[in-house]
Amino acid sequence: MKLLVCISKTPETTAKIAFTDGDTQFDSNGVQYILNPYDEWYALVRAIELKEANGGTVTVVNVGPASNDVIIRKALAIGADEATRINGEPQSAYYTAQQIANFAKDGGFDIIFTGKETIDYNGSEVGGMVAELMDLPYISYATALDVDGDTSTVTRDIEGGNEVAKVTGPFVVSAAKGMAEQRIPNMRGIMMAKRKPLNVIEAVEVNATAEIIKYRMPEQKSSVKMIDPENMDELVRLLQEEAKVL
């Protein structure tokens, strides 16, 4: 099996969020970056499990600058076989998806994995775009994935439940919690990762169809009103009359 996992980087979950240049740029000063949890914990691990069971290769691809090599090495340490970094600034989902589709089109991949979303911009867009660009089926928010020959059975979350789909042939899947269990890279993996191939290719030219022009912070909550635990009638009154939510 040839498996491709799209990996992205995202600020570490407790990173302080601030902006510069008149609130037009994210301030990356002092921010630690991590592999996007959905890509690392679920997509990548499930791809490795499938390879372990069926043979084949797991390739990871990232669109980004050279500083991303750290997180790419981590994916190799967890167990991917090889990596490609497409050298460019991933300004938008559209740009990123074009790069990935262009890279994957002649790769003969059986399954292309993405995470359900990146936890910074919460886009949830790249997977569907790659699928459309390659004219492949797309199963989003998959919580389980099993492969038998050229058919795959995928469980995906839908509002208030889930559904089980059967897909024939290659497809794109976005991974959500449940698809696999997080793996921590061990010493041997980290050593081996240093010797695995990390290819760098140049990005193709793509127009930005959407871009961020301004950031702002949400309105601050006024400070908390503490309620006497003996007086729940008072809380209910406030919820009705002051907050107007009941």
Place this chain on the structure above:
Amino acid sequence: MILVYAESPDGQIKKSAIEAVSYGAKTAQSMGTSCAALVFGNPEGMDSLGTYGADSILQINDAAFEKMDSQIYAKAIADVATEKNAQIVVLSHSSTGKSLLGRIAIRLNAGSVSGVSSIPNKEDQGISVEKSVFSGKALATYQINSEKAVLSLMGNSVKAEEMAKSPNIETLSVTPAQSNVEILEQNKQSGDIAPLPEAELVVSAGRGMKGPENWGIIEELANVLGATTACSRPVADSGWRPHHEHVGQTGIAIKPNLYIAAGISGAIQHLAGVNSSKCIVVINKDPEAPFFKAADYGICADLFDVVPRLTEAIKKVKA
């Protein structure tokens, strides 16, 4: 024209579709154009589309569209958008909307923004629209540089308002795309409780509950309120509660009117999924619990005393 895809899972126009139509109608009004709602099949509640501002209803009633597959639906919606020359396509930011947004954007060569929370502004270059980013810690304004735009609307962020139109219904026929996907089964929770992403009232609990056997008091409170239940991540990870209840940065992000959190410390990753709630009530016995800083109302006490008392107080006003 603004084209809104009004979702109707289970043959019913749902709240998220009505919000999307109302959003489309408000956008159309501000841009001096009309709003059309697209439906698949013959769902219940189509009247509400006019009530909330659709100038026309476009209907695709064809067995090929019975089950949602992103390839088939995206082609159909994009085809209709092209035929009707829609400037903006509006979707709900639901599991369906999320699997369609990117596909439609590529088909239409349109700029896209997912999970938007504001009505688009017209700018010289195109439109601009705001969405919440960094798990609710900031808001970003996106500018769309292409002629067409595809947006998915975050639930509970723009209030649905009546506009009372009397739309005519036009039946369309479009050629379905090929698909290699077959839906084998669907499992949905039964009853009238709103699924978490759509819920207006949510009662949530964390590790302070000590164990799954104690959840009766949470369910009872949710029950009298008509609320949906949620939980923190360790609770779902330990199998105390089902995974679909997990809210937060790595679970689902929600935006209910009321979020009641009992025995949850309020770690930043938890807050990331709930801090856009209109009103937050925190019940925690530790006065230093970080959640109090994000709360509107706080009760510092043992949840095993407070939760049943709150349930009684609500029963009184509901009676």
